[in-house]
Amino acid sequence: MFGRKMKHAHRYQEIIRAFLRNGFGYIIKELGLTDIMSIPKKKEVADTNLLPRTTGERIRSFLQELGPTFIKMGQIASTRRDLIPADIIQELEKLQDCVPPFPFDQVRQIIEAELGANIEEIFAEFHETPLAAASIGQVHYALLHTKEPVAVKIQRPEIQSIIETDLEILEDLAGLMESRMDWAKKYQIRDMVEEFSKSLRAELDYSIEARNAEKIADQFIGNSTIRIPKMYWDYSTKKVLTMEYIQGIKVNDLEKMAEKGYNRKVVAERLAHSIFHQILIEGFFHGDPHPGNVVVLPGEVIVLMDFGMVGRLSPDMKYHFSSLVISLKRGSTDGIIKAISRMGLIPVNTDMALLRAEVDELRDKYYGVPLSEISLGKAINDLFTVAFHHRIQIPADLTLLGKAILTVEGVVELLDPEFSIMDVAEPFGQRLIKDRFHPKNLAENAWSYIVEYTEFISNLPKNIREITSTMQRGKLHVEITISELHLLLEKLDRISNRLSFSIVLLSFSIIMVGLIIGSSIGRQSTLLWKIPAIELGFGVASLMFLWLLYAIYKSGRF
Numbered sequence: 001m002f003g004r005k006m007k008h009a010h011r012y013q014e015i016i017r018a019f020l021r022n023g024f025g026y027i028i029k030e031l032g033l034t035d036i037m038s039i040p041k042k043k044e045v046a047d048t049n050l051l052p053r054t055t056g057e058r059i060r061s062f063l064q065e066l067g068p069t070f071i072k073m074g075q076i077a078s079t080r081r082d083l084i085p086a087d088i089i090q091e092l093e094k095l096q097d098c099v100p101p102f103p104f105d106q107v108r109q110i111i112e113a114e115l116g117a118n119i120e121e122i123f124a125e126f127h128e129t130p131l132a133a134a135s136i137g138q139v140h141y142a143l144l145h146t147k148e149p150v151a152v153k154i155q156r157p158e159i160q161s162i163i164e165t166d167l168e169i170l171e172d173l174a175g176l177m178e179s180r181m182d183w184a185k186k187y188q189i190r191d192m193v194e195e196f197s198k199s200l201r202a203e204l205d206y207s208i209e210a211r212n213a214e215k216i217a218d219q220f221i222g223n224s225t226i227r228i229p230k231m232y233w234d235y236s237t238k239k240v241l242t243m244e245y246i247q248g249i250k251v252n253d254l255e256k257m258a259e260k261g262y263n264r265k266v267v268a269e270r271l272a273h274s275i276f277h278q279i280l281i282e283g284f285f286h287g288d289p290h291p292g293n294v295v296v297l298p299g300e301v302i303v304l305m306d307f308g309m310v311g312r313l314s315p316d317m318k319y320h321f322s323s324l325v326i327s328l329k330r331g332s333t334d335g336i337i338k339a340i341s342r343m344g345l346i347p348v349n350t351d352m353a354l355l356r357a358e359v360d361e362l363r364d365k366y367y368g369v370p371l372s373e374i375s376l377g378k379a380i381n382d383l384f385t386v387a388f389h390h391r392i393q394i395p396a397d398l399t400l401l402g403k404a405i406l407t408v409e410g411v412v413e414l415l416d417p418e419f420s421i422m423d424v425a426e427p428f429g430q431r432l433i434k435d436r437f438h439p440k441n442l443a444e445n446a447w448s449y450i451v452e453y454t455e456f457i458s459n460l461p462k463n464i465r466e467i468t469s470t471m472q473r474g475k476l477h478v479e480i481t482i483s484e485l486h487l488l489l490e491k492l493d494r495i496s497n498r499l500s501f502s503i504v505l506l507s508f509s510i511i512m513v514g515l516i517i518g519s520s521i522g523r524q525s526t527l528l529w530k531i532p533a534i535e536l537g538f539g540v541a542s543l544m545f546l547w548l549l550y551a552i553y554k555s556g557r558f
Contacts, residue, residue: 008165008168008169011165011166011169012033012169014066015066015169016028016033018062018065018066019062021061021062021065022058022059022061022062022065023053023058024058024062027177030180030181031173031176031177031180032176032180054087054091055087055088056087056088056089056090056091056092057091059074059088059091059092060074060091060092060094060095063092063095064095064096066166067135067162068099068135068136068156068159068162068163069162069163069166069167069170069200070166071095071096071135072135072136072163072200072203073170073193073196073200074092074095075092075095076196076199076200076309077092077192077196078092078093078095078403079287079396079399079400079402079403080192080394080396080399083192083388083394084388085388086381086385099133099134099135100133101130101133101138102133102138102156102157104128106157107128107138107140107154109157110154110155110157110239110240111152111154111240114237114238114239114240115235115237115240122235123142123143123144123145123150123152124143124144124145124147125142125143126140126141126142126143126152127140127141127142128140131151135156135159136155136156136159136203136204137153137154137155137156137159137206138153138154138156139151139152139153139154140152140154141245142242142245144232144235148244149244149245150232150235150242150243150244150245151229151242151243151244151245152235152240152241152242153206153240153241153242153243154239154240155204155206155238155239155240159204160204163200163201163204167193167197167200167201170193170197171190171193171194171197174189174190174192174193174194175190177189177190178190195396199309199396202308203308203309204238205238206236206237206238206239206240206241207236207237207238207241208308209241209306209307209308210231210233210236210241210243212307212308212310213228213229213231213243213307214228214231215284216228216278216282216284216285216286216304216307216310217230219277219278219281219282219284220274220277224301225270225299225300225301225302226270226274226301226302226304227246227297227301227302227303227304228303228304228305229243229244229245229246229303229305230243230244231243231244232244246295246297246303246305247295248295248296248297248303249262249295249296249297250291250292250294250295250296251267251271251291251294251295251296251302251411251415252291252411252414254414254415257296260298262296262298262300263300264415264416265415265416265419266300267296267300267302267415268411268412268415268416268419269419269424270300270302271289271294271302271408271411271412271415272408272412272419272421272424272425273424274302274304275289275404275405275408276424276425276428277428279311279313279318279321279401279404279405279428280318280321280322280425280428281428283312283313283314283315283317283318284310284311284312284313285310285311285312285313285401285404286304286307286309286310286404287309287310287311287400287403287404288306288308288309288403288404288407289304289404289407289408289411290407290411291411292306293305293306294411309400311397311400311401311404312397313397313398313401316342317343317395317397317398320339320342320343321339321398321401322428323335323338323339323342324336324339324340324383325376325379325425327339328362328363328366328379328383331363331364331366332363333356333359333360333363336359336362336363336383337355337356337359340383340387340392343395343398346390346392347391347392347393350390350391350392351390354390355386355390358386358389358390359386362379362382362383362386365382366379375406375409375421376405376409376421376422376425377402377403377405377406377407377408377409377410377421378406378409380401380402380405380406381402381406384399384402405421408421409421
């Protein structure tokens with residue numbers, strides 16, 4: 001780690017300055033970075049914002065200041081309501097990666113290096129001014145020699161090495177935080193950084209985005225109301241993505257839709273249907289359906305774009321999510337907790353009584369409320385808030401699902417305030433549950449269980465032989481984890497002390513019996529140096545015996 005600090009010393013200095021400028025100097029001190037890195041003078045890092053700011057505002061300012069990697073990490077973190085408090089989430093959702101475009105000379109250089117030809121040979125026309133610019137890349141309009149209009153996304157020069165440097169530093173800092181800060185270890189900061197890093201690295205590979213787009217396009221084959229831009233693989237690489245150019249009206253531009261005479265209610269319904277089809281039927285969904293990624297064409301056709309962030313749900317996860325929503329609506333606390341536990345989310349040391357109490361509060365909030373008045377996205381995020389209180393780990397795809405639904409709800413409400421997304425969601429959930437218990441699916445599941453258990457039973461004799469052989473060789477290791485270990489050791493210590501005392505008392509009693517028997521047989525006095533040994537010994541033994549009885553009685557255990 002020390003080597004990395006020296007290798008990335010300049011970037012470490014920038015990060016330290018950002019910590020100090022935003023009021024997080026105490027973290028630098030706790031991490032011990034003051035001993036390794038030279039800290040800038042106080043006047044250089046003074047907070048220029050004289051108004052008091054919340055922790056969330058300072059975190060957002062810190063991330064914004066440090067550029068693309070940290071902004072993207074913050075945007076990804078904004079989906080994790082189970083890990084991060086709601087007030088900080090609200091600030092993270094405001095993060096914008098608006099940056100100036102990079103020069104056309106660099107655009108040309110990257111395209112020609114990636115596609116192996118002059119830009120004029122590849123495109124009949126290429127606009128130098130970008131349509132949009134973001135932290136990772138920018139988009140240009142172009143025309144193929146086949147006269148097909150395309151949008152070309154080009155990755156920023158050196159952005160990969162910049163992000164990799166930042167991720168290395170973040171991984172080091174996360175490890176350091178866990179080793180020095182109890183709260184960081186409790187919330188598993190290193191695992192969070194690792195998860196966010198994986199998502200961010202996936203966004204750096206445009207070929208992954210192209211495959212995601214084609215996979216979602218396959219979900220709507222034959223559906224003329226949903227459209228996904230075509231991908232041009234011959235003109236795409238990891239750093240250049242060429243896709244069909246589709247010009248429509250942004251879904252939140254109500255004025256233009258009114259000018260064109262679009263039916264906003266139909267647009268809202270189709271958008272909601274498309275998202276729940278992806279989530280509950282296909283199990284593969286657009287993770288960021290904000291208004292910038294959704295446009296509308298004549299005939300109320302919905303176009304979904306930008307598939308850098310997607311979510312996946314297994315068949316079991318889809319079923320449990322549907323059960324969760326239906327249990328929430330029906331006011332079933334047991335159903336909600338059962339759905340959560342079947343997702344494998346509740347840690348062993350969770351206070352189940354307290355969890356049940358908070359779920360009861362959540363149930364009361366939604367029980368008996370008309371479907372049209374329930375915000376599904378808010379209900380899911382309320383559940384994630386409960387999860388945060390109990391440190392329950394929610395799978396990342398589920399939290400992304402919650403954010404996607406909340407985003408779509410916001411768009412739908414803008415289009416048609418009277419439209420209820422629950423009216424769309426509930427039939428999908430019921431369909432999923434009916435499909436699960438369809439005789440054909442039950443038969444398939446039963447067969448898979450039969451195969452699984454047959455294999456288990458057939459391997460059982462072999463496994464038993466291996467365990468027996470290991471035990472005979474004395475190489476069977478058993479690992480036991482015990483909470484409150486120090487209390488157990490104290491009790492064992494007291495037990496051993498009492499056992500030792502009892503042995504001493506027994507030995508003393510045996511000696512006394514020997515003396516009594518010896519004196520009786522020899523008819524001799526039991527005086528030792530003029531001291532009545534038997535009488536004195538009997539008195540000592542009696543006192544020891546009475547003390548032992550008192551200690552046992554005081555402990556409350558006979």
